[in-house]
Amino acid sequence: MKKLTIALMVIAVLLFACGIYNYYRYHSSIDAFSEQTLAEARARMQDSAENIDRQIxxxxxxxxxxxxxxxxxFELKASSTTRFQEILASSPVLLGAGLLKRSELASADSRRRSPGYVAKGEKASLNLADLLQLCVYSAGVTSDGDEDEVVVFDLSRQQLQNYLYSLHVCKQGYAFIIASNGEFICHPSESLMRAGKTIYDHANEEKVASLADLGKAAASGQSGKFDLLADVSGNPMWGLLLPMKTTGWSLVKIILKEPVLQPTVEQQKQRYAAVTLIVVSISMLLLLAGLALSKDTNTRWWAASVLLSAGLCVGIAVLWQLNLSNVRYSHRGEVPVADEGVLEQYLDNLSYRMILDGHDVPKRIKTGVFLQSVDFQSAVSLKITGYVWQKFRTDLPMEVEEGVIFPDAQEVEMEKAYERTIGNMRTVGWHFSLLLRESFDYQTYPFDLESVWLRMWPVEFDKNIVLVPDFDSYVLMTPEFLPGIEASLLLPGWKLLQSNFSYLAASYNTNFGIARYAGIEDFPELHFNLIIRRNFMDPFISSILPLIVVLILLFIMQMTCSREENLKDLFGFSAGAILAGVAALFFVVIFAHIDLRKGLEVAKIMYMDFYYFVIYLLFMLVSVNSVLFCWPREFSLIHYRDNLIPKLLYWPFVLSVLFVTTAFYFSP
Incomplete structure (x- = not known):
């Protein structure tokens, strides 16, 4: 016995050491990746700040x-309009420029009326909220000598923000520029700029107190990395700050920590193996510690049983938490597109392939989606309402029919909501209400991570047409900020994690009767995805907690097994009473199991089924144990110390099976 104990202890220590080593490697790789990401973000910010500084x-x-x-x-003033037009054409951030009287600097209205002011686009559309006066230089006096004249250059806040996007500084988060007084020079949210709010106002309204500290650091010209925490949502963030020399402004980039720190599949496997080894080793050490607690045999074995069960129970909870912390979802073959770079690379490859197949380069239709509500009608059908829009160039011939088909929809209600033409771009929008039937993977219920998708085809789907995301119509395309999702959208029982566009290559075994059908093999279909995770508390209370109660009741029945007269009289033990209790519980459990599978409409064995399988097995074991215990013939395993062995093994057996099942189902 002593040699066995030493051997078990050596094995447990080795397993623990392996687990700790793997966990250290996992954390080192995560830290290295986060540092690499931050270094790339800083380098991108430095390049962008220098670029903007140079422009200004x-x-x-x-x-x-x-x-x-x-x-x-003085005679050069006559040709000023031409000079200003040339400068505006060459600058991506200028809104307007002109030779004005000093009294005309007061507002956008005075600029509109001034003949010496030149604007990009129509002067009548000048927006004061978008105008940022860059510089004013004296240019002498007017021809009559009554008033000073000045050369003024005005920046466009929106164009400056778009310029940040074009410099790719906004990858993995969003960027903005603030002045030393905290004023937003540009920001992805137009409402902040229109309202003239400062970073301190924004910090107070959004309850992100650490943003105010970022503003104070910018005011003092500091640079560096700041840890931010959204007080309401609890989302941890990094704030990177970099001063800009020419203007005294500061470039700020906000990066959500969770997507950066989210492990890859390989890192998840490494972490999972480490945690599993640590849990197994600690459970073994707890078992050995229980055996060493007392010299009394009964006390030692009960201590070992309780401590081993506690270790396994904690291990199951840890594996649950690991699964809940995973927010990566991807369909096999799916290509997420969150920025123009990825989109263009994907479409270039598609164009090359289509040309090789004898087709023309695909025509593109910019398409956007905005979801207002999502409601599960059943486990496999849901109702979605929202808007979809498309953009068409008015200066090019209309070669395609406008509109969108939702091929997964069983019922479709769709009507044109608006049509607008601005410049050479015509936008057509429709409001839709869809009843969709989609397949979801409930195998890890109640810890499942699902994707609600909206698959879209062009109306003329047989032609060589590809729908492309209209990135320009969204403030931010970072999936964690839920682009295209109504801020007040509620999905009871689920947490909204991400939204994004993606392409999934589809192949069909028919050409739909159209001889020149272009999309029969691996043609990309645009998807809009909403990634959701089930709120664990609801199914825990409705599904898992009742099963825990049944397990406890079965254990109590098991504990009543005794041949001692005083205990037998006290508990009223008999095999018949045990069988009657088991039969009553069996019908409760079997109906709950049937109801769960019917509600989820699953065809495969899922994680929760094993809880029911374990209980069904326990029904048989407890029943057989009670009958054999009352049998006239003696069975050493059953009758030893008044049925001690089955009582000791009850919880270790149950929790060991559930731990192995959990480790198998949640393994990356």
Whole structure:
């Protein structure tokens, strides 16, 4: 016995050491990846800040040079409009420029009325909230000598934000620029700029107190990484701050920690193996500790049983938590597209393949989606309402029919909601209400991570047409910020995690009767996905807690097995009473099991089924144990110390089976 104990202890220590080593490697790889991500983000910010600084510095030099020329040579003012138009055409961030009287600087209205002011687009559409006066330089006096004239350059806050996007500084988060007083120079949210709010106002409204600290650091010209925490949502974030020399502004980038720190599949496997080894080793050590607690045999064995069960119970909870912390979802073959770079690379590969197959380059239709409500009608059908829109160039011939088909919809209600033309772009939007039937993977219920998807085809799906996401119509495309989802959308029993566009190559075994059908093999279909996770508490109370109660009741029945007269009289033990109790519980459990599977409409064996299988097995074991215990013939395993062995093994057996099942089902 002593040699066996030493051997078990050596094995447990070795398993524990292996688990700790694997967990250290896992954490080291996560830390290294996060540092690499932050270093890349800092480098991208540095390049972007220098680029913007250079742009603004050049504009200020141009404005100063023009003002000096105009002040020196009055006749040059006559050609100022042409000069300003050339400058506007070459700058991605300028909104307007002009030679104005000093009194005309007061507002956008005075700029609209001034003949010396030149704007990108129509002067009548000048938006004061979008206008940011960059610089003003004196250019002498008017021809009548009554008033000073100035050269003014105005930035567009929105174009500046778009310029940040074009520099790819917004990958893995979002970026904005603030002044030293906390004013937003540009921000993905137009409402913040329109309202003229500062970062301190925003921090107070959004209850992100640490954003105010970021503003104070910007005011003092600091740079670096700041840990931020959203007080309401609890989402941890990093705030990267970088001062810009020319303007005194600061470039800020917000990065959610969770997507960066989310392990890859290989890292998940490494973490899972480490945790499993640690749980098994600790459970073994707890078993040995229980055996060493007392010299009394009964006390030692009960202590060992209780401690082993506790270790396994904690292990199951840890594996549950590991599964709940995983927010990665991907369908096999699916290609997520969250930015223009990934989209263009994907479409370039598609165009090359289509040309090789004898087709033309696919026509593109920009398409956007906004979901207002999602409601599960059953486990496999749901109702979705929202808007879908498409954009068409008015300066190109209309070669395709407008509209969207939802091939997965059983019922479709769709009507045109609006049609607008701005410049050379026509936008058509429809409101839809769909009843969809989709297949979900409930094998890990109640810890399942699901994707609600909206599959879209162009109306002329037989032609060489591909729908592309309209990224320009969304403030942010970071999946964790739920682009295209109504802020007040509620899905009872589920937590909204991410939303994104993706492509899934589809192949069909028919050409739908159309000889020149272009999409018969591996043609991309646009999907809009909403990633959701089930709230664990609801099914825990409705499904798992009743089973725990049944397990406890069965254990109590098991504990009543005794041949001692005083205990037998006290508990009223008999094989018949045990069988009657088991029969009553059996019907409760079997109906609950049938109801669960019927409600989820699953065809495969799922994780929760094993809880019921264990209970069915216990029904038989407890029943057989009670009958054999009352049998006239003696059975050493059954009758030893008044049925001690079955009582000791009850919880270790149940929890061992559930631990192995949990480890198998939740293994990455």
């Amino acid at each position: 510095s050049d504009l200020q030099k141009q404005a100063a040079g023009l003002a000096e020329e105009f002040a020196r040579d």
